[in-house]
Amino acid sequence: MESINFLDLNATTVAVLFVVGFIGGLVSGFIGSGGAFVLTPAMMSLGVPAIVAVASNMAHKFPKALVGAMKRHKYGQVDVKLGVVMGLFAEVGVFIGKEIMTGIRASFGDIGTDLYVSAVFIVVLAIVGTVVLRDGLRSRHGGATQANSELPRLARWVRSIHIPGTMMKFRSMNGASVSLLFVAPLGLATGMLAASIAVGGFIGVPALMYFLGVPAIMASATELVIAFVMGTGGSLFYAWEGFVDIRLSMIILAGSLFGVQLGAIGTTYARESSVKLVMGMIMLVVLASRVFQLPVYLADIGTLAPLTAATRELLGTLSFVTLAVALLVGAGAILATTFKGMTEHRRITCVLTPAPTTQEAG
DSSP: OOOOOOOOOOHHHHHHHHHHHHHHHHHHHHHOSOSHHHHHHHHHHTTOOHHHHHHHHHHHHHHHHHHHHHHHHTTTOOOHHHHHHHHHHHHHHHHHHHHHHHHHHHHHOHHHHHHHHHHHHHHHHHHHHHHHHHHHHHHHHHOHHHHHHSOOHHHHHHHHOOOTTOEEEOGGGTTOEEEHHHHHHHHHHHHHHHHHHSOOHHHHHHIIIIISOOOHHHHHHHHHHHHHHHHHHHHHHHHHHTOOOHHHHHHHHHHHHHHHHHHHHHHTTOOHHHHHHHHHHHHHHHHHHHHHHHHHHHHHHTSSOOOOHHHHHHHHHHHHHHHHHHHHHHHHHHHHHHHHHHHHHHHHHHHHSOOOOHHHHO
8 A cells, every 4th residue: 555645734835724724614604514525625636635635624524513513503503413313323434434435545546536536526516516506596586485384305205204113303303203214324325425525414414404304504504413423433533544634634623613603603694595505506616626637537547548747737727726716606605695694684673673762862
């Protein structure tokens, strides 16, 4: 097995990682995915091997997720019971995913994990991003009342199945019971994906919304609890193998701890359709970033003919620029939603607060 290549750090790289961490935290606090679906590609674009990027993201994720979960718990958005239960099942998936990653690296080296992570990103982002973005557009055009009052058809079916000895009630489902035989595979899949590409929210958040019928705001908040549970275990699994770069984890964590709180505040003013639109938009732009880099990995592993230096540089530049657009546009959308909501809230508060009478003023 080849030796582990850790990134050489300088002032510029540290500053970039800090900003990336802040934006990742902002995204995490707002949509509850953990933010790694922008952090992992960003680290890979800076030259970090995929397996190190995944492991380091797992290590930075669980303290950030804990901060975000605690912040949003104050707003009543977290279903702690559901998050812990699903997180325990996810821990099993984390171990399986870690074994897949280390197995690929043992057979094909770092370029094998780079290709694997990028390919999985492309497939998952294309499916989940399209579904979430389409649903967000439908919710916005169809009106908030209808979107919030009707459960997805799949969620209604899941809740209608009663299997004795496996039923459990959760607050986020308005006290409805659901079988653990449905929760278990969702947690397993979330953990496997998290350990494979450092992103479990791709499955976790949509699964909570569309499969279990959890409202989008509560789904994104509860996913932070799941991320904390599985991130703790995943960090230990990967650290045991020597793949965690604690320097990267600490730099990203420092930036993300600021962003995650601001993103959590934004959810108190955002509509469900806004959360879905931001989530879907960022996913699809990050997908484009990985598509540009895929031919480079395929050429390196021998599947495609060797690329010229100019072609490799062009594809790398396109990948980096596209990723930067995803980060900046996503952060801009979240901040705009937050400040717009705060302004509207202050305006309504001023209108509803009666002005003091002349006698009171005197």
